[in-house]
Amino acid sequence: MLNTFSNFFLLLIFIPGLLQAQLIPIEEGELSEMTGQAFMNIDRSAANGLDFTKLTLGLDVKTSLNSDLLELGNYTRDGTPGSDIKINDFALGSIDSDGKIVPFEIKDPFIELAFEDNAGKQDLVGVRLGFGGAKGVLSGSIQSLTGNINIDIRDTADGLSNADNGLADLTAALLGNSPIEANAVLVNSDGTPNNIRATEIGIKNGETFDIVPTSGGDKFVLWAAAGLGIGGLNCVDNGFFSCGKAEITAGGCEAAGIDVCFDLNTYNSLDVGKKQNDGSFDFSEGLFLGFQTKQITWVDGSTSTKATAGAFLNVPNGGLEVTLEQALLGTKRVRTRYADPYFGGH
Amino acid sequence: MKLVSLKTNAVMSIILFSQLSYSDLEMLTDKHLGNVDGAGIGIVLEDFIFNGGEAVNGGGTFEISGLQSSDNKPVVLGISQFYIAGSGSDQGTNIDNNPVNIGRLTNPFNLELRDGNDLDVGVTDKAVFEFSAPTILNGSRLSERPDMGIRFDLEIDGVSHQSLENHIESLSIDGSYIRLWGGNGRMEGELALNVYTPNIEFFACDSTGLNCGETVSFQNVSIELELGQGEYQPVTFEVDSTGNFIFEVGTLEGKCASTNGTGGCDSGTAGYTELNDYYTTGPASNTYIGNVSVGGQSFGSTTISNLQIQYLEVKSHDL
Amino acid sequence: MKKIIMNVFALIYFPCVIALEPLAEDELKNILGQGGVYLTGDITINETGGPLNNAADASNPAVWQKNCTTASTDKRCGARIAVNAGDGVNSGWLVLDNIRGRFSFEGMTLKTRTINSGFDDDGNGTSDGAAFNGDVLEIGLPNTIKYTNVSYTLANSSTARPTDVGFNQTDIFNVKIDGDISLQGNLLLFPTGNP
Numbered sequence: 038m039l040n041t042f043s044n045f046f047l048l049l050i051f052i053p054g055l056l057q058a059q060l061i062p063i064e065e066g067e068l069s070e071m072t073g074q075a076f077m078n079i080d081r082s083a084a085n086g087l088d089f090t091k092l093t094l095g096l097d098v099k100t101s102l103n104s105d106l107l108e109l110g111n112y113t114r115d116g117t118p119g120s121d122i123k124i125n126d127f128a129l130g131s132i133d134s135d136g137k138i139v140p141f142e143i144k145d146p147f148i149e150l151a152f153e154d155n156a157g158k159q160d161l162v163g164v165r166l167g168f169g170g171a172k173g174v175l176s177g178s179i180q181s182l183t184g185n186i187n188i189d190i191r192d193t194a195d196g197l198s199n200a201d202n203g204l205a206d207l208t209a210a211l212l213g214n215s216p217i218e219a220n221a222v223l224v225n226s227d228g229t230p231n232n233i234r235a236t237e238i239g240i241k242n243g244e245t246f247d248i249v250p251t252s253g254g255d256k257f258v259l260w261a262a263a264g265l266g267i268g269g270l271n272c273v274d275n276g277f278f279s280c281g282k283a284e285i286t287a288g289g290c291e292a293a294g295i296d297v298c299f300d301l302n303t304y305n306s307l308d309v310g311k312k313q314n315d316g317s318f319d320f321s322e323g324l325f326l327g328f329q330t331k332q333i334t335w336v337d338g339s340t341s342t343k344a345t346a347g348a349f350l351n352v353p354n355g356g357l358e359v360t361l362e363q364a365l366l367g368t369k370r371v372r373t374r375y376a377d378p379y380f381g382g383h
Numbered sequence: 384m385k386l387v388s389l390k391t392n393a394v395m396s397i398i399l400f401s402q403l404s405y406s407d408l409e410m411l412t413d414k415h416l417g418n419v420d421g422a423g424i425g426i427v428l429e430d431f432i433f434n435g436g437e438a439v440n441g442g443g444t445f446e447i448s449g450l451q452s453s454d455n456k457p458v459v460l461g462i463s464q465f466y467i468a469g470s471g472s473d474q475g476t477n478i479d480n481n482p483v484n485i486g487r488l489t490n491p492f493n494l495e496l497r498d499g500n501d502l503d504v505g506v507t508d509k510a511v512f513e514f515s516a517p518t519i520l521n522g523s524r525l526s527e528r529p530d531m532g533i534r535f536d537l538e539i540d541g542v543s544h545q546s547l548e549n550h551i552e553s554l555s556i557d558g559s560y561i562r563l564w565g566g567n568g569r570m571e572g573e574l575a576l577n578v579y580t581p582n583i584e585f586f587a588c589d590s591t592g593l594n595c596g597e598t599v600s601f602q603n604v605s606i607e608l609e610l611g612q613g614e615y616q617p618v619t620f621e622v623d624s625t626g627n628f629i630f631e632v633g634t635l636e637g638k639c640a641s642t643n644g645t646g647g648c649d650s651g652t653a654g655y656t657e658l659n660d661y662y663t664t665g666p667a668s669n670t671y672i673g674n675v676s677v678g679g680q681s682f683g684s685t686t687i688s689n690l691q692i693q694y695l696e697v698k699s700h701d702l
Numbered sequence: 703m704k705k706i707i708m709n710v711f712a713l714i715y716f717p718c719v720i721a722l723e724p725l726a727e728d729e730l731k732n733i734l735g736q737g738g739v740y741l742t743g744d745i746t747i748n749e750t751g752g753p754l755n756n757a758a759d760a761s762n763p764a765v766w767q768k769n770c771t772t773a774s775t776d777k778r779c780g781a782r783i784a785v786n787a788g789d790g791v792n793s794g795w796l797v798l799d800n801i802r803g804r805f806s807f808e809g810m811t812l813k814t815r816t817i818n819s820g821f822d823d824d825g826n827g828t829s830d831g832a833a834f835n836g837d838v839l840e841i842g843l844p845n846t847i848k849y850t851n852v853s854y855t856l857a858n859s860s861t862a863r864p865t866d867v868g869f870n871q872t873d874i875f876n877v878k879i880d881g882d883i884s885l886q887g888n889l890l891l892f893p894t895g896n897p
Contacts, residue, residue, distance in 0.1 A: 422893055422894065422895035423893070423894045423895055424891055424892070424893065424894065425890075425891070425892045425893065425894040426889070426890070426891060427838075427889075427890040427892075428887055428888070428889055428890070429821075429887055429888040429889075429890055430886065430887040430888060431843075431886065431887035431888075432884055432885075432886040432887060433883070433884065433885055433886075434883070434884040435879075435881070435882070435883035435884065437881070439884075440846075440881060440882040440883065440884060441881065441882060442881060443849075443879070443880045443881015443882065444878055444879065444880040444881060445878075445879050445880075445881060446877075446878050447875050447876065447877055448875065448876045448878065449855065449873055449874070449875040449876040450875055478884075482886065482887055484821065487821070487830050488817065488821055488830040488831060488833070488834035488838075488890075488892075489830045489833050489834055491892075491894065493894055495894070495895070524823040524826070524827050525823060525824075525826070526823045526824045526826075527823070568788075568789040568790075569787060569788045569789050569793070570787040570788075619787075619788075620787055621787055621788035621793045621794070622786070622787075622788065622793060622794030622795055622796050622858045622859070623788075623792075623793060623794050624792060624793065624794050624860050624868075625794070625860065625870065626794055626857075626858040626859055626860050626870050626871060626872040627794075627858060627872065628796070628858055699858075701872065
């Protein structure tokens with residue numbers, strides 16, 4: 038039988054253009070322009086009895102995306118079925134009224150693994166996807182949330198008029214311009230803090246609405262109002278005919294007759310980021326989505342965050358800020374699609 | 384007639400690749416397109432085994448270096464083992480005599496020049512390079528689904544810290560493909576990546592590869608990722624002049640001829656039909672993990688459903 | 703002076719008629735032919751040499767510009783492939799740089815094969831071979847590939863060559879392989895569609 042010879046060339050072997058390259062002597066100075074550090078870092082650290090391995094990517098991400106459902110940790114927990122995190126119609130980014138996409142921006146994302154030494158064995162006890170910085174609009178119909186969410190309520194007392202409550206209206210009328218501050222966290226409907234599968238967010242029991250007037254006139258009015266016991270105001274920074282700071286204490290999801298706990302799904306769009314004085318947002322750090330097998334503490338620089346077992350979303354202080362109107366009435370969902378079912382399909 | 388074999392030293396011709404390689408594809412004229420009739424090259428691997436690493440085959444050096452920690456210490460990832468073999472690989476210990484077929488003769492991996500005018504391709508009057516995995520219909524069976532795994536050791540500044548292991552069982556990437564064409568003076572593409580596996584495991588061991596900790600396993604994993612849609616929403620990958628890369632999924636901004644008062648697109652406006660089609664039947668990604676379990680304890684399922692990307696830009700920068 | 707050595711040893715079978723003698727039918731039956739090609743390869747890339755100087759030294763053009771030992775990180779050492787996926791003018795290059803090393807293998811085969819049976823999911827499914835019933839080009843993988851100090855760097859670069867003006871490169875990572883890799887099995891290639 039005749040054999041034929043076939044020409045066979047080796048793939049994957051490339052001889053570069055060195056055989057045809059121009060040769061120009063390269064100066065040492067030019068050689069030194071090569072940078073070595075690329076966009077990936079791997080770190081190992083230890084804290085609180087845990088070892089961490091972290092991969093950080095030097096990336097700037099801008100995105101606009103929509104999803105029908107984001108659900109993590111769907112299992113029976115403490116005898117009750119449900120999901121740790123469940124958000125319907127989840128979206129990042131928005132479309133403004135000129136039809137321009139305003140993307141959600143993420144800086145330097147990282148993946149971190151947490152290990153616990155267990156008789157010489159390294160047990161993987163946690164993994165998280167974190168963002169060195171995040172800013173933009175996060176939208177969704179939040180059914181259930183597990184994690185550490187701090188919403189800063191920052192407004193003037195004027196905003197209390199949204200509370201649909203006589204005393205609140207009076208306080209708003211009297212102290213309209215005074216800055217008001219409050220912090221809301223995930224709660225049960227009785228005001229006790231609950232960061233596992235919470236469906237409400239509000240001012241927890243014992244936490245306060247703080248009214249912090251700036252002008253002398255407002256301080257006097259506050260002193261008088263607190264003295265008369267209007268609106269449950271309690272002055273904690275007393276001066277001579279002047280009150281620098283008064284508090285209304287929340288209990289059982291109420292503060293001076295105002296409802297202070299709200300269903301999560303009334304907040305259809307949230308601005309993530311550090312709010313600046315001019316109303317714009319800067320990147321906020323510490324945002325992460327984690328999955329833990331037991332309660333562990335994640336460390337970001339000088340900040341420690343305790344995360345419960347299961348799926349966990351951490352939005353750090355300063356990461357979310359709303360006005361009283363938004364807190365009391367919820368936020369409308371922004372446009373996230375050019376043909377958006379929330380806007381009639383167009 | 385006698386046959387005589389002759390050994391000879393011969394210098395083979397090698398393909399010389401120019402350093403300057405532009406990846407633009409020349410536009411094929413209609414005349415040429417007429418000859419492109421959907422023929423491709425089918426690729427199947429039979430009785431395949433791949434196994435390499437510092438802990439197998441008599442050892443050696445298999446490492447990825449040049450990485451750094453955030454305080455500029457050198458980081459080296461030593462690969463103890465990377466394997467692709469048949470079912471029952473038992474985390475890389477049962478590789479010999481355990482081969483796998485990848486692709487099917489009746490449904491192979493396929494390398495082809497597609498007609499861009501085909502409905503599912505969507506690149507007008509261009510030839511599109513396509514490399515695709517077997518289709519999901521009549522897809523890979525158990526003997527065509529490899530086990531795959533990697534063990535690597537983490538060393539920072541000369542100190543070995545730990546060994547990380549990842550094992551994937553019965554992996555199938557049926558339905559995946561990559562399409563590339565030249566458009567707007569650059570390379571554009573469309574990607575689909577599907578990952579189906581009954582079990583992915585992660586665990587860590589000490590720096591010698593022993594004393595392994597509890598296993599985190601993801602069971603019943605189904606990931607379907609779709610990025611881009613022809614020339615309507617192309618995917619691009621470029622390196623900018625500072626040496627950083629930019630990965631982009633084209634934006635939908637500007638697709639509507641004129642937006643209404645709230646920024647949306649009204650039906651009847653030019654561009655609305657395509658946008659609406661995109662939202663109803665366009666590229667969408669889904670992820671489903673049936674169960675996440677750690678040391679036997681279950682943490683439930685995870686679902687990301689119908690994720691559509693209207694715009695994505697990823698730029699790297701030095702840390 | 704060191705040279706790049708690049709030898710590919712090929713065992714080539716081709717017909718060579720030495721003497722013509724009629725063979726009887728009985729003898730013809732006993733001749734068995736072996737089809738295909740059996741390859742053994744040993745390829746070295748830039749093991750110790752740098753770029754050749756083909757201009758400066760008229761007396762001996764084949765002078766190595768750089769002394770490139772395996773430890774050298776000089777950017778002029780090693781082979782380099784640069785790809786530009788952008789518009790070519792304002793965009794940069796994805797680079798495989800400093801490619802060097804030696805790899806050798808034995809026993810890569812090439813032949814055609816007719817398949818009309820088998821491929822039946824270990825007996826649990828239909829026979830793809832029977833349904834396929836056609837010819838394939840079979841490339842037999844060499845079982846073991848020996849890598850000796852093979853290394854390369856993945857990088858991004860502002861220009862194609864290190865000698866171009868404005869060169870600025872960011873190395874992402876280096877890969878180094880020195881040992882044996884098992885690569886077993888057959889790669890089957892065949893036409894699909896309606897050729």
